[in-house]
Amino acid sequence: MRSFAEQNPAAVFFYFLAVLLPTMFSSNPVLGLLAMAGAALFYVLLTRRVGAILFSLLFIPVFILINILLSHNGVTVLFIVNDTPVTAESIAYGACNGLIIGAVFLWFAVFTRIMTSDRLLYVFGTLSPKAALLLSTALRYVPLFSKQAERIRNSQRAIGLYRDGNILTRIRSECRVFSVMITWTLENGIITADSMAARGYGxxxxxxxxxxxxFRGEDLSLLLVSAALAAGTLLWPDSYTYYPAMTLLLSPVGTLCYGLLAFLPSAVEITQRIRWKCLLSKI
Amino acid sequence: MLTVKNLTYTYPEEKTPAIRDVSFTVKRGEIVLVCGGTGSGKSTLLRLLKRELRPATGEIRGTVELEGCDDDLTAAARVGFVMQKPEQQIVTDKVWHELAFGLENLGVPSDEIRRRVAETAGWFGIEDWFERRVSELSGGQKQLLNLAAIMVMQPDILILDEPMSALDPIAATDFIDTLIRLNRETALTILVAEHRLDELMASADKLLLLDRGEAAFFGPVREGIGILADHPIMQNALPAPTKLSALLGEAPALTVREGRELLDNYDNKFRTPERETRLRSEQSALRLKGLCFRYQRESADILHDCELDVRCGEVFALLGGNGSGKSTLLSVIAGARRAYAGDVRVFGKKLRDYAPGELYDHTLALLPQDAQTLFLCNTVRAELKDAENVLPYDFGPLLDKHPYDLSGGEQQLLALAKTIATKPRLLLLDEPTQGLDAQARRYLADLMRSMCAGGMTILFVTHDPEFAVSVADRCALLFRGEVVSCDEPAPFFAGNRYYTTAAHRMSRGHYDGVVTVEEAAALARRNGRRV
Structure with missing residues (x-):
């Protein structure tokens, strides 16, 4: 049994799409609430911290403020400031949007923790192997390039060529370093190309x-389950309105589906921990 | 396994062939050492043997027959090729991906790649850094990865073009050990060009000596030594035991053990070599006091309470292993980094009392380890603008070349010329012998002595005891950021058992305080053979 983060990156990537898409393009308060709760729980399980959660909750007051300044629709006027009415509907709409943006933010915080560059590269590689190899060689060259530029700068400095405070000479020497780096890169590119050819590339x-x-059975089930739950959410949507008055009609199937979807990673994580504890206690 | 018949190759637009009428046969499981001076055609020959790297232009005559390499795919897999620079041969960003790269090219199914990569990583001991980024590896690890990434394709024959020249001696020894283990355990055929003959010579089966593109010798190593000893360039490259046996006119010794056995045949009535003592100046050129340096506040000290006193007109060698802080120390002295405690005095004046720019004007200069990093122009001529005649070396034929196209030795000299163009009184050299062949090493040693006779003070860091002995007036050992011992070369190395010259390891106990082959040979001759 692997933790959620250790599942196949393609399946995990698909899960993130499934959990984010239904909320991102709606203002459904129920989905927003579920997404936020699911993300928060999983974030705590992953990191044992709450910093990002508090930050993501800040979106709510900010969006409320923005919305009451921009929108004066709604039937329930709470009070009037400077001849402009502040309505309950407008506050609710702002709060809900803030909630959803906050939830998306938090899901991305989780996403960057789990999907390291290696995993992302793998996902893109399944789409286009050529692009993935290109990206991999590019990623290889970035540190190589910056390291060499730093070495050149240090060498020049130690014979006193780079030092003068004058900004013009500095720019000039920076340009020279850059131009020599181009030569250096081309020169090294030849060696790399040889090394690729020698190993049968092309x-x-x-x-x-x-x-x-x-890609194991587990990954396939993760893929299917998240697809099914996302489909359920989209096929049986809740109906809601903010303006002119707030209404909310819950769709039990859709809400249940999305609730399960949002708490799926936490569920996997918690079951795995319980199993581990059981295993340990048996030893 | 490999048969080369009358191979001749001429580069396009050249009249004389780079490789002329070379023939030899390599049997399965042999190690063939290819040697020759700079420009003798070693690289060209080796590239001609690898189908994918064979020059597309130029004229090739003669035949290269490799057993079982009929189509392009098997040829690519069967013949492995390792090049000089570890860093530039790596294609991808992760260690595991680099290992899989060759097999992906051959269209091997994913599950088989998984098995082969795992097996190879295990054999080479790279499981610990399997998921690391390649940029985090050391030079030695990088070259080992290059070797592993080729061995994963299961070649029958491995060709290596100066694979150790960018490695420090410890990493080089590790690399050679791995090669020899590969040969012993898997009967891998190995063709290796290398100028560092010390460790390889004893393990190689055959020797191929190239001289201006011609095969001057091909045969068993021991039979070739006589020819090498007479060769004007290669005689410098011989391992110390072999040099000793050649100087004494004895049968060739290849290892320290054999050299020792050879000396045991000689009497040891006179035990100490005669040595002239050089007078040391009272004035100090560089003085370090309680120097401490670290890169970050939280990290550990790289230099810790470092003390050193280099006198005017001295050639001073600073020795030490990897990570002992040698290069860092040089950059602190050169003012490129600042110590957080202690002080550096250059010619009696504190480093921070020098006005900006004053330090580098007629006072101090640093030649970095990677000479290439000094070059900013497109031609040698432009690089040498203010430095035309600072070195007694004729750059004439090289003036219109790009600095990157020069050989390792030529690049080092060009960098040196550029460094001393500011006429420094104190010259700092960082690993000046790395990647140089024996001849260039020798030239550099002579040059350093003559610059020193001209009044310059030289401080250099090195891994190489043999080189330190050949040029230095005094040596110091840096260990964990601290100078732990400092003395003249003979007493310095005579006290060591491992970290010392081969001459001392051969003569220890037999003679006293011998540190060079010449001294050992002179003493042996003076004593005469035992009867």
Whole structure:
């Protein structure tokens, strides 16, 4: 049994799409609430911290403020400031949007923790292997380039060529370093190309693709479950209105589906921890 | 396994061939050492043997037959090729991906890649850094990764073009050990060009000596030593035991053990070599007091309470292993980094009392480890603008070349010329011998001595005891950021058992305080053979 973060990145990526898309493009307060709660619980399980959660809740007052300044619709006028009415509907709409933006923010906080560059690259690789290899070589070159530029700067400094405070000479030497870095990169590109050719690159038009991650039964079930739950949410939507008056008609199936979807990672995480505890107690 | 017949190759627009009529046969499981001076055609020959790297232009005559390499795919897999620079051969950003890269190219199914990558990573001991980024690896690890990334394709023959020249001696020894283990355990055929013959010579089966593109010798190593010893360039590159046996006119010794056995045949009535003592100036050129340095506040000290006194007109060698802080110390002295405690006095004046720019004007200069990082222009001529005649070396034929196109030795000299163009009185050199062949090393040693005779003070850091002994007036050992011992080369190395020259390891106990092969040979000759 693997934790949620250790599932196949493609399945995890799909899950994030499934959980984010239904909320992101709606103002459904129920979905917003569920998304926020699910993300918050999972965030705490992952990091044992609450900082990002508090930050994401800040979106609510900010959006309320913005909305009461911009929108004066709604039938329930609470009070009037400077001849402009502040309505309960407008506050609710702002609060709900803030909630959803906050929830999306929190899901992204979780996303960046789980989907490291390796995993993202894997996901893109399933879409386009060529682009993935290109990206991988590019990622290889970035630190190489900056390290060499730093070395050159240090060498020049130690013979006193780089030092003068004058901003013009500084810009000039920076330009020279950059131009020599271009030569250096081309020069090294030749070696890298040789090294690729020596290992048979370009003989076959279709390379195979190796990844650290396997696709197992568990990953398939994660994929299917999240697809089904997302479909349920979209097919049986709650109906709600903010203006002119607030109404909310819950759709039991849709709400249940999204609730399950939002708490799925936490559920996986918690079951896994309980199992681990059981295993330990048996030893 | 590999048969080369009358191979001749001429580069486009050249009249004389770079490789001329070379023939040799390599049997399965042999290690062939390819040697020759700079420009003798080693790299060209090796590239001709690897189908994918064979020059597309130019004229090739003769044949190269490799067993079982019929189509392009098997040829790519069967012949492995490792190049000089560890960093630039790596294609992808992660260690595991680099290992899989070759197999992906061959269209091997994913599950088989998984098995082979796992097996190879285990054999090479890279499981610990399997998921690391390649940019975080050390130079030695990078080259080991390059080797592993080729071995995962299961080649029958491995060709290496100066694979150790960018590595420090410890990483180089590790690399050679891995090569030899590969050969012993998997009967891998190995063709290796290298100028550092010390460790390889004893393990190689055959020797191929190239001289201006021709095979001057091909045969068993021991039979070739006589020819190497007479060769004007290669005689410098011989391992110390071999040099000793050649100087004494004995049968070739390849290892320290054999050298020792050879010396045991000689008497040891006279035990100490005669040595002239050099007078040391009273004036100090560089003085470090209680120097402490760290990169970040939270990190550990790189230099800790470092004390050093270099006198005017001295050649001073600073030795130490990887990570002992040698390079950091040099950059602190050169004012590129600042110590948080202690002080650096250059010619009696504190570093921070120098006006901006004053330090680098006629006072101090640093030659960095990677000479290439000094070059900013497109031609040697432009690089040498203010430094034309500072070195007694004729850059004439190289003037219109790009600095990157020069050989390692030439680049080092060009960088040196550029460094001393400001006429420094104190010259700092960071690993000046890394990547140099024996001849260039020798030239550099002579040059350093003559610059010192001209009044310059030189402080250099090195890994290489042999080089330190050949040029330095005094040596110091840096260990964990602290100078732990400091003495003249002979007493400095004579006290050590491991970290010392091969000459001392051969003569220890037999003679006293011998640190160079020449001293050992002179003593042995003076004593004469035992009867």
């Amino acid at each position: 003989i076959l038009s279709r390379r195979t693709r190796f990844a650290l991650y396997r």
